[in-house]
Amino acid sequence: MVEIRIPRPLYERLREALLGRRDVESKAFLLARALEVGGSVFLLAREVIPVPDEAYEERSAGAVVVRREFVRELLIRCALDGLSLIEAHTHPWSQRVRFSGIDARSNPRKFRATEVLGPPFRHAALVFGGDESFQGELWDPEAGRAIPVQRIKIIGPGLEIRYGTDQAEPEGAARREIYDRQIRALGEAGQRLLSGCAVGLVGAGGLGSMIAQALALLGVGRLILVDPDVLEPSNASRVVGIRARDVQRGRRKVTALAEGLRRLAPHPLQVEALPHPVNDPRAWEALLGVDVLIGAVDSAAARAFLNRLAVATLTPYLDGGVGIRAAEGRMEAGGGQVRVVRPGAGFCLMCLDEEAWERSVEEMDAERRAAQADRGYIRGEPVPHPQVVFLNGVVAHLLVWEFVKLMTGVAPVVPYVYYDLMAQRVFAPEGATPRPGCLACSPEGWLAGGREVLSEAGQPARPGTAKRTG
Numbered sequence: 001m002v003e004i005r006i007p008r009p010l011y012e013r014l015r016e017a018l019l020g021r022r023d024v025e026s027k028a029f030l031l032a033r034a035l036e037v038g039g040s041v042f043l044l045a046r047e048v049i050p051v052p053d054e055a056y057e058e059r060s061a062g063a064v065v066v067r068r069e070f071v072r073e074l075l076i077r078c079a080l081d082g083l084s085l086i087e088a089h090t091h092p093w094s095q096r097v098r099f100s101g102i103d104a105r106s107n108p109r110k111f112r113a114t115e116v117l118g119p120p121f122r123h124a125a126l127v128f129g130g131d132e133s134f135q136g137e138l139w140d141p142e143a144g145r146a147i148p149v150q151r152i153k154i155i156g157p158g159l160e161i162r163y164g165t166d167q168a169e170p171e172g173a174a175r176r177e178i179y180d181r182q183i184r185a186l187g188e189a190g191q192r193l194l195s196g197c198a199v200g201l202v203g204a205g206g207l208g209s210m211i212a213q214a215l216a217l218l219g220v221g222r223l224i225l226v227d228p229d230v231l232e233p234s235n236a237s238r239v240v241g242i243r244a245r246d247v248q249r250g251r252r253k254v255t256a257l258a259e260g261l262r263r264l265a266p267h268p269l270q271v272e273a274l275p276h277p278v279n280d281p282r283a284w285e286a287l288l289g290v291d292v293l294i295g296a297v298d299s300a301a302a303r304a305f306l307n308r309l310a311v312a313t314l315t316p317y318l319d320g321g322v323g324i325r326a327a328e329g330r331m332e333a334g335g336g337q338v339r340v341v342r343p344g345a346g347f348c349l350m351c352l353d354e355e356a357w358e359r360s361v362e363e364m365d366a367e368r369r370a371a372q373a374d375r376g377y378i379r380g381e382p383v384p385h386p387q388v389v390f391l392n393g394v395v396a397h398l399l400v401w402e403f404v405k406l407m408t409g410v411a412p413v414v415p416y417v418y419y420d421l422m423a424q425r426v427f428a429p430e431g432a433t434p435r436p437g438c439l440a441c442s443p444e445g446w447l448a449g450g451r452e453v454l455s456e457a458g459q460p461a462r463p464g465t466a467k468r469t470g
């Protein structure tokens, strides 16, 4: 699998650089970080470099050549910063574009010329048609040949996945009878996107199991479940999709839930159960290839790790949380929230936690503020708290609706949703915007700065180490 991930604002810049002129071919470069895991290569776009007029050596309706010095400067940057190079040019008159005979001869020559740079450097070429169709190839120096770029994933405001013209798109949901009512709401294309989608779900407790159940019923194709916990008697009243005897035997949450989902899903659902903490490489390496991350965790540390993973790998992340405050068996306050992180195209949780979230908390009345603190939403570790199945149900489905919008584009994503249980009120808190200088998602943060892949201890490490930690 070779995939290019690019935030929407960068993609717009690339499109402008490439398709601004339709009378001649154009060229632009993408600087990217290569993430390689288990035979897959993900190129995470960091910067678009348009080619200025004076840097073209030749530019016509049938050919485009960039001056050597311009490319050399870029290669030096790649070598210094551990980046990879993607060359993109256009055939602006083409629909369902393909590499030309000239491209097929010149690509391998260019690739071989940069082999000397060595890992983590990777070299890829793309050609775009006037209709934004594309074909791409990545050089495999070990095999001495190019392999196809399967898809480009554009992150924000939704998630758009485009397949190369030489690539087969995943099979659609031909199960019309099963999903008939849903297709009437989301469309054939929407259903196909859900069926082709891989979701990493971290947390298989009351909230997570409810989310998993909805994803299975929606027809999501692949699910990776991550949770290190074993089932305890107290889970029996909240974790859905498992059996009473799973609890009696103290089985792993993810194992019992995976079995339950296979029984429930109206279609063959691929479920993988990983009984590890999310910062264990056996868990997070498996999550690198998913289309969407969903977190239903109750620890601030796990949530922070998921945020970092999402930002570092350009993967959309939906975070769900619930909490109830009670005294002597009487509920005083309760609620939950759903936040949608779209790296490079919106806020991340660190943006909110550092500033905007605190600001919005200050605006709350003292009582709600105390409830937030009790649940660990403001600072510090969460304390054990009461839980009820109906609150999980509401928040799980608020989250799943945002997931469906993200995947299908059927309606705009609301990136921050808060549910007040006592008042039966759903609202979108103010101030949820990207924070300039955010340590995670700003250009100075992990997103652009590298060292973003996560090591065993949850510390930042260089991307090249990802392969070896497994």
Ligand SMILES: [Zn+2]
Pocket (backbone or CB within 6 Å): 347, 348, 349, 350, 351, 352, 434, 435, 438, 439, 440, 441, 442
């Ligand atoms: Zn941020």
